[in-house]
Amino acid sequence: MTLTMPPTLASLDARSISAWFGARKVLDRVSLVMPAGTVTALIGPSGCGKSTFLRILNRMHELVPGASLAGEVLLSGQDVYDPGRKLTDARKQIGMVFQKPNPFPAMSIYDNVVAGLKLTGVRARRSEKDDLVRECLTKAGLWPEVKDRLRQPGGALSGGQQQRLCIARSLAVRPKVLLMDEPCSALDPTSTRRIEETIAELAHEVTIVIVTHNMQQAARVSQQCAFFLAEQGTPGLIVEAGPTTTIFDSPTDSRTSDYVHGRFG
Numbered sequence: 623m624t625l626t627m628p629p630t631l632a633s634l635d636a637r638s639i640s641a642w643f644g645a646r647k648v649l650d651r652v653s654l655v656m657p658a659g660t661v662t663a664l665i666g667p668s669g670c671g672k673s674t675f676l677r678i679l680n681r682m683h684e685l686v687p688g689a690s691l692a693g694e695v696l697l698s699g700q701d702v703y704d705p706g707r708k709l710t711d712a713r714k715q716i717g718m719v720f721q722k723p724n725p726f727p728a729m730s731i732y733d734n735v736v737a738g739l740k741l742t743g744v745r746a747r748r749s750e751k752d753d754l755v756r757e758c759l760t761k762a763g764l765w766p767e768v769k770d771r772l773r774q775p776g777g778a779l780s781g782g783q784q785q786r787l788c789i790a791r792s793l794a795v796r797p798k799v800l801l802m803d804e805p806c807s808a809l810d811p812t813s814t815r816r817i818e819e820t821i822a823e824l825a826h827e828v829t830i831v832i833v834t835h836n837m838q839q840a841a842r843v844s845q846q847c848a849f850f851l852a853e854q855g856t857p858g859l860i861v862e863a864g865p866t867t868t869i870f871d872s873p874t875d876s877r878t879s880d881y882v883h884g885r886f887g
């Protein structure tokens with residue numbers, strides 16, 4: 623792998639995804655196309671399966687003991703669950719940023735950014751790593767704040783900076799897709815806006831899927847929205863998906879309208 627080539631844009635296509643934890647079905651035949659170079663927001667009340675769906679997209683769901691799934695996930699037409707495909711390959715191409723910033727706290731800012739390279743078996747020269755660290759921290763909107771203290775521990779940064787460091791770390795392995803599970807829920811409004819700006823900038827080169835409970839955020843950052851719902855103990859499904867403006871201004875289902883306008887959930 624070359625460290626300097628930007629990745630080509632890729633779409634993600636989830637087809638008829640069902641998911642179980644043990645015998646309990648939590649998603650029922652969910653299909654969604656997440657187009658290349660766009661931001662898709664997954665919205666819906668707590669417990670309707672948004673995070674489970676997100677974790678299925680990069681093969682994290684299968685790590686939970688007793689968890690199972692059905693359906694297909696295609697990354698630019700190729701099956702992410704192809705038995706001939708390595709798990710690390712799927713993870714490299716489809717990165718994840720979590721709710722709580724999780725940098726390696728004792729590791730330097732620099733080493734945090736390049737940490738993923740070793741895990742994915744990529745060897746790089748020092749100068750290549752230097753360039754990569756600068757590029758990824760710049761893309762994550764953190765470079766000006768940390769360029770003079772790259773050797774300080776990642777744990778010494780503020781929460782918002784730590785989250786941007788995690789974004790930089792994800793970008794360093796050149797993912798085609800970045801999954802974000804409520805990436806701002808632990809952050810203050812200023813840090814939140816900063817992350818939202820970063821998402822908008824990244825969307826030109828990485829396909830982004832974000833779970834958010836914040837309707838203003840979904841409206842600000844996404845071009846497409848999918849509204850998930852699990853009614854009365856039934857498995858979660860997508861009630862409606864489409865352009866964000868349509869989901870907010872003229873949805874076809876009254877439940878979508880009620881949710882996005884804060885009447886439940």
Ligand SMILES: Nc1ncnc2c1ncn2[C@@H]1O[C@H](COP(=O)(O)OP(=O)(O)OP(=O)(O)O)[C@@H](O)[C@H]1O
Nearest residue numbers: 643648666667668669670671672673674675686833
């Ligand atoms: N590890 C697990 N073991 C068993 N059940 C789980 C596990 N994780 C999630 N669930 C269940 O699966 C269902 C979907 O959960 P999920 O976290 O995907 O929903 P969500 O829409 O992301 O919720 P939230 O918005 O609160 O994060 C819930 O009923 C939840 O209790």
